[in-house]
Amino acid sequence: MDKIKSLEMVNITKKFPGVIANKDVHLKVESGEVLALLGENGAGKTTLMNILYGLYHPNSGRILINDQEVKIDSPKKALDLGIGMVHQHFMLVPSLTVTENVALGIKFKSKFSMDLDNVAQKIKLLSKKHDLNIDSSLLISDLSVGERQKVEIIKALYFNANILVLDEPTAALTPQETDDLIKWLRSVIKEGMGVIFISHKLNEVMNVSDRVEVLRNGKNVFSTPISKTNINQLARKMAGHDVELPTVERKNKFGNTIIELENVWAKNERGLDALRGVNLTIRKGEILGIAGVSGNGQKELAESITGLQKIYKGDIRFKGESIANKSVQSIIDKGMGYIPEDRLHMGTIPGFKVKENLILKDYLRSPFSKIFLLDRTYIKDYCKSTVDEYDVRCPNINTPTHALSGGNIQKLILSRELKREPDALVASYPIRGVDIAAVQYIHEKLLEARDNDMGILLITEELDELINLSDRIAVIYEDQILDVIDTAEADKSKLGLLMAGIKEGSR
Amino acid sequence: MRNNIIKILFNILVLSISFIVALLFGSIILLIAGVNPLVAYQAMIIRPISSVYGLSEALVRSIPLMMVGIGISIAFRSKMINIGGEGQIQLGAVAAGAAALAIPGVPKAIAIPIIILVGFTVGGIWGGIAGWMKAKLSVNEVLSTVMLNYIAFQLYLFLIRGPLIDPSEIAWGTGVPQTARMPDSTIFERLIQQGQRIHSGIFIALIIAILVYFLLWRTTFGFRLRAVGEEPKAANYAGIKVDKYLILAMVLSGGMAGIAGTIEVIGVHHRVLEGLSANYGFSGIVVALFGRLHPIGVIPASFFFGLLLIGAEMMQRAVNIPSALVISIQGLVILAVVSSNLLLENPKYRKKFLGFLMQNN
Ligand SMILES: Nc1ncnc2c1ncn2[C@@H]1O[C@H](COP(=O)(O)OP(=O)(O)OP(=O)(O)O)[C@@H](O)[C@H]1O
Ligand SMILES: [Mg+2]
Numbered sequence: 001m002d003k004i005k006s007l008e009m010v011n012i013t014k015k016f017p018g019v020i021a022n023k024d025v026h027l028k029v030e031s032g033e034v035l036a037l038l039g040e041n042g043a044g045k046t047t048l049m050n051i052l053y054g055l056y057h058p059n060s061g062r063i064l065i066n067d068q069e070v071k072i073d074s075p076k077k078a079l080d081l082g083i084g085m086v087h088q089h090f091m092l093v094p095s096l097t098v099t100e101n102v103a104l105g106i107k108f109k110s111k112f113s114m115d116l117d118n119v120a121q122k123i124k125l126l127s128k129k130h131d132l133n134i135d136s137s138l139l140i141s142d143l144s145v146g147e148r149q150k151v152e153i154i155k156a157l158y159f160n161a162n163i164l165v166l167d168e169p170t171a172a173l174t175p176q177e178t179d180d181l182i183k184w185l186r187s188v189i190k191e192g193m194g195v196i197f198i199s200h201k202l203n204e205v206m207n208v209s210d211r212v213e214v215l216r217n218g219k220n221v222f223s224t225p226i227s228k229t230n231i232n233q234l235a236r237k238m239a240g241h242d243v244e245l246p247t248v249e250r251k252n253k254f255g256n257t258i259i260e261l262e263n264v265w266a267k268n269e270r271g272l273d274a275l276r277g278v279n280l281t282i283r284k285g286e287i288l289g290i291a292g293v294s295g296n297g298q299k300e301l302a303e304s305i306t307g308l309q310k311i312y313k314g315d316i317r318f319k320g321e322s323i324a325n326k327s328v329q330s331i332i333d334k335g336m337g338y339i340p341e342d343r344l345h346m347g348t349i350p351g352f353k354v355k356e357n358l359i360l361k362d363y364l365r366s367p368f369s370k371i372f373l374l375d376r377t378y379i380k381d382y383c384k385s386t387v388d389e390y391d392v393r394c395p396n397i398n399t400p401t402h403a404l405s406g407g408n409i410q411k412l413i414l415s416r417e418l419k420r421e422p423d424a425l426v427a428s429y430p431i432r433g434v435d436i437a438a439v440q441y442i443h444e445k446l447l448e449a450r451d452n453d454m455g456i457l458l459i460t461e462e463l464d465e466l467i468n469l470s471d472r473i474a475v476i477y478e479d480q481i482l483d484v485i486d487t488a489e490a491d492k493s494k495l496g497l498l499m500a501g502i503k504e505g506s507r
Numbered sequence: 508m509r510n511n512i513i514k515i516l517f518n519i520l521v522l523s524i525s526f527i528v529a530l531l532f533g534s535i536i537l538l539i540a541g542v543n544p545l546v547a548y549q550a551m552i553i554r555p556i557s558s559v560y561g562l563s564e565a566l567v568r569s570i571p572l573m574m575v576g577i578g579i580s581i582a583f584r585s586k587m588i589n590i591g592g593e594g595q596i597q598l599g600a601v602a603a604g605a606a607a608l609a610i611p612g613v614p615k616a617i618a619i620p621i622i623i624l625v626g627f628t629v630g631g632i633w634g635g636i637a638g639w640m641k642a643k644l645s646v647n648e649v650l651s652t653v654m655l656n657y658i659a660f661q662l663y664l665f666l667i668r669g670p671l672i673d674p675s676e677i678a679w680g681t682g683v684p685q686t687a688r689m690p691d692s693t694i695f696e697r698l699i700q701q702g703q704r705i706h707s708g709i710f711i712a713l714i715i716a717i718l719v720y721f722l723l724w725r726t727t728f729g730f731r732l733r734a735v736g737e738e739p740k741a742a743n744y745a746g747i748k749v750d751k752y753l754i755l756a757m758v759l760s761g762g763m764a765g766i767a768g769t770i771e772v773i774g775v776h777h778r779v780l781e782g783l784s785a786n787y788g789f790s791g792i793v794v795a796l797f798g799r800l801h802p803i804g805v806i807p808a809s810f811f812f813g814l815l816l817i818g819a820e821m822m823q824r825a826v827n828i829p830s831a832l833v834i835s836i837q838g839l840v841i842l843a844v845v846s847s848n849l850l851l852e853n854p855k856y857r858k859k860f861l862g863f864l865m866q867n868n
Contacts, residue, residue, distance in 0.1 A: 346740045
């Protein structure tokens, strides 16, 4: 197959039971350019790209490469044609190594043996050439999110992709990793790669793309070169109405301490210290932000408070009582909410229906169940109203959760946690992968909860979000709390330094 | 509506075709053995459904299959694979038999529930061991259940040859390894007189199928069990003790097989004897798969397999061929039917073959 000079999707329609995910959508990308594909959660971006990658078969429509029609009926075919894709939820086998994962897509000459050394060699070359820095003998399960993404990229490169689809590649990356990725993108575009870039972070979009295509409810609604538009216009086109970020009123009155960590030590899965003597207090009606590059102990911090992580020294008190190493159930019952980082495998059960996931923490209590019988009518009504109230877009509450769009899964988790009205909430990266309108909505909800006296621990890498929402910001660095500052005194550069481990006056 | 009818038609069509294909292959085997396939198949397919005896025997066999199938389905909902049905049946049976012999005077209405409970408990413990080994020691349950089968089998033989052997076998010096006959107050009634074996145990099995359906989908217990199977990480996040529910799923699963053994003792043989488990522990896996690992789906699946089993027996008697051949033909049919499941479940194929009949939606 020749190099792809232009790729065009024409009149693509894709229906799922109860929804039309794409309706007569068209899209064109040429080599050497970045096309940003935008749209609200559930607009149909991922579906469209899965069609391009041969994972879904459209009900109608055509795909043209260099003006010739092609049939893409499997990812293998897509790779052969030169189309690579990095998925929103990665498609790697965790129990295999990097090399093996790449080899999965290869058709070897011999049917009985795989020349893995050769594959590993080529991966090494690629990762050197592209500065990706991946050890191909590692298991996927041992890699961080950013590293996994690099593996997906290597996989695409291995098959000489010259159209690359990136579905929300930066949603889970650290700011540093994001910068690296964008730099890398620029370099491969120069070499003639064509890129379809999906993101909800509009400043990034303005930064890297040449053109944008906006979808709403599965239809094309707007298309423009990037030079002729701006963030506000894009946000408006996506949502179909004006979007304004909430203005935050600073609070200066807080309640009593609700969560208190005292000299907490914990080890991670590999047996290394992941929290070293952490002290923190969260007050009622306060949002305490945790700033830090991910991987500095945030996960263990969130999980020790919610009971998923054992601590081996120190104490955690919630409403005055120790909850250190108590059962998860008892901490939930005491009034703790948790929006976990891993929304697909921890925050929800992908194979469960939307309604089952909505009651994941409530099924035990009345009126959701009596003695041990689930009250199906009550659950149905409750879930219907929750889905409406929080605008979780799904065909209906019996849809399996994995069929929801990424952002809507996030909203589902948020709605479940907030609707229970816990006394305290640990929120890890709550706006990851949600569209601007939903960001606004989630922030409003968090602020509202704060004003209703909930104590919130907000873990995020978005400095804007932190500064906007938090009342105080604690900086975590190498498993320790480096400093806690009042948001009024915080600015991006100061936080940036602290996140890099540099404390003023200590240089 | 129309598409639903098409779906049903399609399923029937696929099943019949695969059935016929299996029979065609089978007829090659029969011809080689020097038997007229038509005579053999007449005995295998027509006779079971055209006589009271055939239907009764098919039902008799479907009962243990149903119980084991339900058990497998429960285990599967927590993503555990229970290959240990044989051992669980045997130990459930021998425990139930011992219990029945121990309470001769107790009225039926009390005796039978006690006996079933004993069979359930012992089968459940045997399954639970595998669950515990999985949860606490990460021992693969396929491995442990198979090993536990060997242990159970030896234990079973020891018990019915030794401590539990019918005293009259010793007195008369015959020494057949079986227990004494169960007291009348502990056995299920026959449903139709004229010497047919179908017994009231079938109602127990049907009730249990429905109860298990309710347990899995309408109770908090089932919610947890399924959550653990679908995504342990999320279950843990939601406060569910994953280990506990893995074990409980295996206990229930083993318990169901234990009841299967119990019913065989107090419903069919009225003694505990050698060969009682009759491979139901393995056939039950096929039944469960064919019933889509759903306790209600298992009901028709077990009846179908009951028919198949009795059909094979009748064929063997009719044309007098070695039982190994019968088993292989039976295997062919099972293979064909189970593999056609792929076609049944995937709407793509339906569309491909019968799409021209469908309405566009
Ligand atoms: N496998 C599926 N089965 C049923 N419905 C699906 C499936 N995949 C997607 N959908 C539905 O199609 C619509 C579009 O989903 P899609 O994942 O393409 O959205 P998206 O634009 O990528 O959103 P996000 O920004 O949240 O990732 C949604 O309503 C979703 O519920
Ligand atoms: Mg998406």
